[in-house]
Amino acid sequence: MSDLSNLPTPALILDRDRLESNLERMAQKATRLGVSLRPHIKTHKSIEIAERQRALGASGITVSTLHEAKMFAAHGFDDITWAFPLILSRVEEVAELASRIRLRVVVDSVEALAALENLDTPLHVWLKIDCGYHRAGVDPQSSRATELAMRISQSSMLTFDGILTHSGHAYRPGSPAARLAVAEQERDVMTELADGLRSAGIEVPAVSIGSTPAMAVIEDLTGVDEIRPGNYALYDYTQVELCSCRISDCAVTVLTSVVSRGAAHSVVDAGALALSKDSGPEQEHGTIFGRFFYDYENGGVSEDVLLTSLSQEHGIVNKAAPVGTKFRILPNHSCLTVAQFDEYIVVEGDQVVDRWRVHRGRS
Ligand SMILES: Cc1ncc(COP(=O)(O)O)c(C=O)c1O
Structure with missing residues (x-):
């Protein structure tokens, strides 16, 4: 089994422990109520x-x-x-x-x-x-x-x-x-x-x-x-802003790589067909299409490095970063993000432990 650092991108990453806690908490709440x-x-x-x-x-x-x-x-x-x-x-x-x-x-x-x-x-x-x-x-x-x-x-x-x-x-x-x-x-x-x-x-x-x-x-x-x-x-950034959960409860992220670097921006391989164009909660800096983790374990997302625009496959980041840099993005809306991918890469910590199919389609 591989770890996150050598996965091809873009990839939909599912944190099994967070998923499990989320599922258990809601099941317990239903029983309690x-x-x-x-x-x-x-x-x-x-x-x-x-x-x-x-x-x-x-x-x-x-x-x-x-x-x-x-x-x-x-x-x-x-x-x-x-x-x-x-x-x-x-x-x-x-x-x-x-x-x-x-x-x-x-x-x-x-x-x-x-x-x-x-x-x-x-x-x-x-x-x-x-x-x-x-x-x-x-x-x-x-x-x-x-x-x-x-x-x-x-x-x-x-x-x-x-x-x-x-x-x-x-x-x-x-x-x-x-x-x-x-x-x-x-x-x-x-x-x-x-x-x-x-x-x-x-x-x-x-x-x-x-x-x-x-x-x-x-x-x-x-x-x-x-x-x-x-x-x-799964939760997502919208739910964080609504106080439904903490950032560290969010179970899906998109793993992305920098593919091009400009003077004051960079391009990642996570565009609208990875994240969706859901603009998420209203923000003072204008629309932000996804948050970059700097500390995944503790739920730290950057307030400065931001995904400011998306085209079909390109994501535009407002800072220059070296080509090959990998980021984990917290999506605005996990339902729409998941629907862009064929499979989850299931991880425990940084270790890939499984792959689960996303049953998307229109038949
Ligand atoms: C009819 C219906 N029921 C339940 C839900 C679940 O809501 P949520 O995604 O907020 O948990 C939705 C979501 O759109 C819905 O349309």
């Missing part, structure tokens, strides 16, 4: 990581694409929530997969529900609720929420799994108190809606919520049955 954990695997797209999450008690997994659902089903995951508004052009594939595993789909429209009813296939269905993020989901105050829940629960082919939401607005800049308010709002909107639906005679089997920043701050999940955080497995 009395909820099941159904991790979102879109962050890591790794069978090995999902197997570890399952061994630590995950009740099933969440995916964002049908490709992920198919890949993980092919590796023995048989209880999968596709937490994305149903894509009508893919319902035949949904039916096929649902004949092999317990596939749970998400709807927030009459059109999607009608497409499922027309399939005439038994399916598990969540009703997606907008808890304040305003991306997708039914307004919990609207009569549509009750009408759709009633229609799913009365269907002979569909099984109503309950109501599901995602607190993506926990990512907006603000204080930890503001994030706690978002997390509490997510919980309260959902438990109040569940109570309202139950009073209208609709059985609501479960309430499913979750994002990593909300789960980092919430300590009371009374009335909630399931949480679906994903990013917590």
Whole structure:
């Protein structure tokens, strides 16, 4: 086995000890708060990581694409929530997969529900609720929420799994108190809606919520049955800025080399197709696309040496450094960074101990 110093770059490096601590901490939190954990695997797209999450008690997994659902089903995951508004052009594939595993789909429209009813296939269905993020989901105050829940629960082919939401607005800049308010709002909107639906005679089997920043701050999940955080497995610089974790919890880095040196800048082999163009949290110096570690063990990242721009394969560093210098970059958004690579190089300390495939794709 080799060590980090002689790996070809760019490479996606996964720190196994940090991953393990992150997985254990969230599993323990779910147990402490009395909820099941159904991790979102879109962050890591790794069978090995999902197997570890399952061994630590995950009740099933969440995916964002049908490709992920198919890949993980092919590796023995048989209880999968596709937490994305149903894509009508893919319902035949949904039916096929649902004949092999317990596939749970998400709807927030009459059109999607009608497409499922027309399939005439038994399916598990969540009703997606907008808890304040305003991306997708039914307004919990609207009569549509009750009408759709009633229609799913009365269907002979569909099984109503309950109501599901995602607190993506926990990512907006603000204080930890503001994030706690978002997390509490997510919980309260959902438990109040569940109570309202139950009073209208609709059985609501479960309430499913979750994002990593909300789960980092919430300590009371009374009335909630399931949480679906994903990013917590790996974390990233955005989560550090949101106080969800410390830099020394971040489990993925991109190993890169200086390939060209100018008078006052250098170029590394980590561009947008290694890191993504996620601009991360707002910064006073303008957009920074990744942080360079000077002390990986203790979570030290440079405030002076910065990745200031990206093109497809080039990353521009604001300081001159000798060609061949290697850096470890902390990405702004680990989910998008991982999706640029075919495999993780798994390390313990500086030693490479394994290689795990990233199941990315669009089929
Ligand atoms: C529907 C849904 N559930 C759960 C998650 C997980 O959130 P996070 O990545 O903050 O843990 C996401 C992330 O985008 C999501 O879209």
